[in-house]
Amino acid sequence: MRIAEKIFAGLMLALCLLLLVRMTIGPQRRQRLDAALRRWRAPWRRRLQQARRSSAESRAERTAQDAIARARRTAAEGEWDGNVYRPKSFKRKKRDLH
DSSP: OOHHHHHHHHHHHHHHHHHHHHHHSOHHHHHHHHHHHHHHHHHHHHHHHHHHHHHHHHHHHHHHHHHHHHHHHHHTTEEEETTEEEEGGGSOOOOOOO
8 A cells, every 4th residue: 555545544543433432432521522622623724724815815916916917018009098098909990992
């Protein structure tokens, strides 16, 4: 077996044993065990949420910066009349009918 498979199998065995112990203990001890597991899980959950949030924010910031850069590039290809922008692509070409 590969090392990753052994690690995964060991984690699953530990989880099954923990659930077995949880089923066999009384309700008061079960509550204490559940509270301890929640306390242990809370910092890891916060870190994971913070990592997700920061990656989403950086992705949104990159997207916004790309959109601003595209807008600046296309703004140089037209002309401004006050606050009205007229792109060069909207100008009609003179048609020579003869």
